[in-house]
Amino acid sequence: MIHLDSLFMRTKYIFSVTVLWCFFIVFCWAESPNNKGIKAFSNENYAEAVDLFSTQVAKAPSVEGFYNLGNAHYKLKQYPEAIIAYLRALRLNPSFEDAAYNLQLTQQKIAPGHATLSNMPWENPLTLLLDCGSVQKWTSISFICLILAAICWNLFRILSHTIIQRVALLSTFVLVISFFITSLAAICQRYRYYHNSLAVITSDQAQTYASPILNSKKEMLLPAGSIVNLQDIDNKGWARVQTSDGSETWIHLAQLEQVRDKD
Numbered sequence: 530m531i532h533l534d535s536l537f538m539r540t541k542y543i544f545s546v547t548v549l550w551c552f553f554i555v556f557c558w559a560e561s562p563n564n565k566g567i568k569a570f571s572n573e574n575y576a577e578a579v580d581l582f583s584t585q586v587a588k589a590p591s592v593e594g595f596y597n598l599g600n601a602h603y604k605l606k607q608y609p610e611a612i613i614a615y616l617r618a619l620r621l622n623p624s625f626e627d628a629a630y631n632l633q634l635t636q637q638k639i640a641p642g643h644a645t646l647s648n649m650p651w652e653n654p655l656t657l658l659l660d661c662g663s664v665q666k667w668t669s670i671s672f673i674c675l676i677l678a679a680i681c682w683n684l685f686r687i688l689s690h691t692i693i694q695r696v697a698l699l700s701t702f703v704l705v706i707s708f709f710i711t712s713l714a715a716i717c718q719r720y721r722y723y724h725n726s727l728a729v730i731t732s733d734q735a736q737t738y739a740s741p742i743l744n745s746k747k748e749m750l751l752p753a754g755s756i757v758n759l760q761d762i763d764n765k766g767w768a769r770v771q772t773s774d775g776s777e778t779w780i781h782l783a784q785l786e787q788v789r790d791k792d
Contacts, residue, residue: 565581566578566581566582566585566597566598566601567597569581570597570600570601570604573604575601575604575605576605578597578601579598579601579602579605579607582594582597582598582601583598586598586617590617590621591621592618592621592622592625592628593618595614595615595617595618595621595628596614596615596618596625596627596628596631598614599611599612599613599614599615599618599628599631599632599635600631602614603631603635608635608638608639608753608754609639609729609730609731609753609754609786610731611631611635612632612635612636612639612729612754612756613729613731613786613788615628615629615631615632615635616632616646616727616729616756616788617788619632619646619660620722620725620788620789621663621722622663622666623659623660623661623662623663623718624660624661624662624663624666629646632645632646633645633646635754636754636756639752639753639754639755640752640754640755646756649756649758649773650758650771650773650774650775651758651771656721659714659717659718659721662714662718663718664715664718664719664722667711667712667714667715667718668711668712668715670707670711671707671708671711671712671714671715674704674705674707674708674711675704675708677700677704678700678701678704678705678708681697681698681700681701681704682697682698682701684697685697685698685701723789724789725787725788725789726758726759726760726787726789727756727757727758727759727787727788727789728756728757728758728759728768728770728785728786728787728788729754729755729756729757729785729786729788730751730752730753730754730755730757730780730784730785731753731784731785731786732753732783732784732785733752733753734750734751734752734753735750735751735753735755735780735781735784735785736750736780737749737750737751737770737772737778737779737780738778738779738780739778739779740779741763741765741767741769741779745779748776748778749772749776749778751772751780755772755773756773757770757771757772757773757780757785758770758771759785759787760777762782766781766782766783767779767780767781767782768780768781768782768785770785
């Protein structure tokens with residue numbers, strides 16, 4: 530039998546440990562680079578915010594981190610860097626509306642009337658549908674469909690009412706189909722995440738060429754912040770890209786930065 534004094538001491542010990550742990554969590558949260566960056570951003574120290582958000586996303590890439598980094602770059606009028614950050618946020622969560630809106634706003638700052646991301650030639654109805662959710666969102670929906678299908682199937686087996694049985698069986702069929710469709714969407718989004726071919730022009734004006742040779746025919750000039758679709762990279766530092774008007778051209782690899790970065 531446990532004495533009251535002993536029980537009180539154990540409870541006091543557990544309470545003390547819990548309080549100390551809560552203080553530790555709050556301290557770590559307050560001292561994290563992301564929260565320091567938010568504080569710097571609120572104080573209009575945008576350069577410091579860029580450094581802090583950059584540190585945060587380098588250690589632990591996150592939608593919020595890239596979004597905040599984009600906002601800090603935007604305030605400093607570093608539009609190409611802001612576009613890259615917003616695209617990286619959308620790479621993690623394509624349905625993040627705030628990042629999509631700020632991306633469009635930044636694009637219009639650089640080139641008013643320029644095609645937005647959803648109107649780019651490499652986008653199609655299927656990719657736009659897939660972008661309604663991230664990998665995690667499609668996976669969660671497929672898991673829910675599977676659980677509901679199992680419930681409906683069990684209802685079909687245990688109920689005796691004919692109409693309810695039919696409804697349960699039909700629901701099971703629909704939910705199983707939905708499970709496979711959403712699972713396929715999650716797989717496609719996972720593939721697109723690791724094979725993202727978007728890149729952003731980082732130089733003030735990037736000269737493009739008809740072929741990967743300096744003395745070849747010069748084509749268009751791409752302003753800083755232009756989004757292109759990377760088609761190919763040769764071993765001499767040239768990249769073949771698709772531009773917003775659908776044409777393909779060659780450009781120096783040093784004049785752009787890939788959204789996919791190093792992973």
